[in-house]
Amino acid sequence: MQAVEELGYVPNLAARALSSGKTCIIAVVFPYVYDAIFTDPLVLRILEGIEAECKKVGYNILLSTPRLTSAGPDKHYQRLITSGYIDGVIALDNVPFASVIEPVTKKSIPAVAIGYYDTEYCVRSDDYSGALQMMEHVAGLGHKRIGIIAVPENLHYSIQHRLAGLRAGAELAGLDFNLLPRADGDFSTLSGSACAARLLAVHPDLTAVICLNDRMAMGVIQYARGIGLDVPNRLSVVGYDDIPMAAAFSPPITTIDQRAPELGRAAARMLLSIFDHRSPSSVQIPTSLVVRQSSSVADQSNTERG
């Protein structure tokens, strides 16, 4: 039996998979909508969390990036999930026009969604509260003329929840959310600058801008600097996501940490517990406000002027 050690015997996993029906592989599914999946730092952080939990119990990760259109995920993916290769799937499922987890649950394959798609097992970031926290922070600093830089709601479910959170936060602060000017970008830094330009052209008296991600916030700060507006003294700018760059930016950006690795960890734990024939409850990961130097109290003189 110690010959096992000496000869370096390693079980053949394909044989084991065939006989036991278990492959110890889970598919991690990042739908490819735009090329966003390969440029978004959060994707890698989520993967980090999944990997950490899987490594503990010896599960392997098969990465799948199906092309997602309104007709659903591509056939490659359809084949993968019925191939017997995988024991279960964890999928980012936040694109309103098509679900990637639905065909999996239909086939009764254990599945956990990270996102808002309505399914039995899911983990969600508390986008509503995160956005609420942002608005409370900004309004709490005395800002009233606040611009919103978002993204079209049909791109990502989380956007809808963040906007709802902003609305609730505005109401709490006695502001009419519908009166706050809004511009939509596409998550990119460049679009952040462009939105800032549009917003400030019409509303030069804004004292704060809330951006639904950090990269757009960086774009706003660059634009503001370009036209000589000091951040945060003349214009407060806050972001969302707490990507690594947010802390290193100048000024460091006030933002919402959604704990992406924890989203991944929770999803992996949930899937493993489904494998154990338990029925885990869905999980919501709380966010936290990270106050840095890009936001400050509303400049009194500016506030009065409007």
Place this chain on the structure above:
Amino acid sequence: MQAVEELGYVPNLAARALSSGKTCIIAVVFPYVYDAIFTDPLVLRILEGIEAECKKVGYNILLSTPRLTSAGPDKHYQRLITSGYIDGVIALDNVPFASVIEPVTKKSIPAVAIGYYDTEYCVRSDDYSGALQMMEHVAGLGHKRIGIIAVPENLHYSIQHRLAGLRAGAELAGLDFNLLPRADGDFSTLSGSACAARLLAVHPDLTAVICLNDRMAMGVIQYARGIGLDVPNRLSVVGYDDIPMAAAFSPPITTIDQRAPELGRAAARMLLSIFDHRSPSSVQIPTSLVVRQSSSVADQSNTERG
């Protein structure tokens, strides 16, 4: 035979794997040294290239992130590569103290390294020429007092090649590379700022700083701005990698594009061709200089003053 269509038959891949000895899975190996693997944007870009080629031919990607110490990769990994689960591996292999590809080739499993580790099949970025291009660009703008911000050579093979390229470029420009002041960071933005502080404290008359990655270049620019040095007019700053943020930064950063997705594509093509019993030649991916606004001609008054 059209019943196949109707019944939605999908072959069981585990059975196919067992009988044919082929799994159509390749392991993509990103050794976990620090948590760098999950925060480095290049990793995802390389993965993007691998995924694109694999998708074409129906191969799946199993992601492996072995912990790498001087004792070699962890046993999880050792098991994976002998498990019969994978047809081959593509690995980032650039950490001098241990190779991740060596145990694979020893077992005669098809393997392609992305990196400088000496092995039969590899794809490399032309770090030497990339760094040479940087130095030629900076020296060509008339700079002579150039600071170097690098990283310890024992962290990554590519650093050694980039430093050699800088040296060659300096010699071509008639500069003594050994006389150029150097500070070492750790790739992070913060370390870039710290290095800039150290360098400029001793050598306030530097007119240019060459950084071996973009994030450190961002740190330098922030530090320079903080002490009132205009970039690029008073200080030119160049980076390396061309991460997405480099173009969106202010000022947009002059840098070297190493075409990370192409590294991935080339590695995948190479592995697939090994599967076909061909013997592909190793590949070097050329880099290109991307000139943006963070570098400009040396300020004459400053140059004279030194």
Place this chain on the structure above:
DNA sequence: CTGAAAGCGCTTACAG
């Protein structure tokens, strides 16, 4: 050229 049988290397249910 077609079709039935052996075999891939495990796991597991069953007989002893």
Place this chain on the structure above:
DNA sequence: CTGAAAGCGCTTACAG
């Protein structure tokens, strides 16, 4: 409680 046998669902080499 132990050990021999069947079976997982394919592929492929072989007999017809």
